[in-house]
Amino acid sequence: MHDAEQLRRVAVKVSSEAAGLLRDMACSEDLGRVITGETTVADKKAEDYIVDMLRSELESVQVISEEAGGVASRASDAPIALVDPLDGSTNYLSCITWCSVSIAFADPRSGEVLAGSVAPVYSGMPVSFSRGGGCYHGGVRFGKPGIRGSIISVYVDEPGAVEAVAGAIGRLKGLRRGFKVRSLGSAALELAYTALGYIAVFVDLRARLRNIDVAAAVGAIRECGGVVMDGRGYPLRIGVWSVERVGSVVASLDETLARIAVEGGSG
Structure with a gap:
């Protein structure tokens, strides 16, 4: 090995x-x-x-x-x-x-x-x-880079999820001025930039992501001192023995920001 x-x-x-x-x-x-x-x-x-x-x-x-x-x-x-x-x-x-x-x-x-x-x-x-x-x-x-960017990366499908996450975005903007919402189209790359601190919070509530999509980037975020949660606020579990869905994903170098996003997305 x-x-x-x-x-x-x-x-x-x-x-x-x-x-x-x-x-x-x-x-x-x-x-x-x-x-x-x-x-x-x-x-x-x-x-x-x-x-x-x-x-x-x-x-x-x-x-x-x-x-x-x-x-x-x-x-x-x-x-x-x-x-x-x-x-x-x-x-x-x-x-x-x-x-x-x-x-x-x-x-x-x-x-x-x-x-x-x-x-x-x-x-x-x-x-x-x-x-x-x-x-x-x-x-x-x-080392631990800290948040340097102002982007909240958001992926949602259902109208109800859009409404729920909107409340979380409002709370996040109340904590830090200048946050902007984006959805760029490569979750792995956006999670990688979350590890670097250029994306402040990553939120994907579609429950579509798989282990192969996120394993490398999630590992980087955690090694950089950040947190990655599932849609209920628990540490995201990633199986490795076959292709499998990991569900919703919320990540940030700042645990407080991640928890606000989770609470909004599940609200």
Whole structure:
């Protein structure tokens, strides 16, 4: 079993190179063609590239991915790679430059997420972490950054949820002037920027997010000293042995802000 820092470096390398591949292919009409279900040519090409790279970088690895699925063994010593080859695919296929590649590594026996990286497809450096080894923006390790941005990132579907979260937004704005609400289209990347402190609060009440979507970014937020909760205010649980939904997600470097968002969203 590789140590967490080794796995972080592999995650950064593979996610960054896959992001480069997607960037080089961007805005090609063929990439949006559906292969099966919701899988497009872009998704499949990126995933195949990532799986090949992971298997060349590591002696053995168990891959759980968006397109291929998979089930990992708890008895194996091979780390589990949770792969989202293209988060923000609607943006990507629309030539909108906010999308990312996300890779996390987990211990198959404990289920602990050990390391991960979220790499922007276009501008920006990867956000990565290793458990106990700190958070990185590109190649620079940083401590607890604190909130530097004024964005509240919000995803809701149902009218009732919109009304509920509106109250929370009002309370948040009462605490800190200048907050602005955005929904940018790549949850993994927005969570990564929450870890950096550029997004103050992340709220997704659609109950659609899966472990492969968020494992790397959630690990980074926690390693940076932040909190990630489910829609009821409990620490978010992330299973790692197969693709599964994690439900609603609320995150911030400031626990008070996260709890206000949870109370509003469940109200």
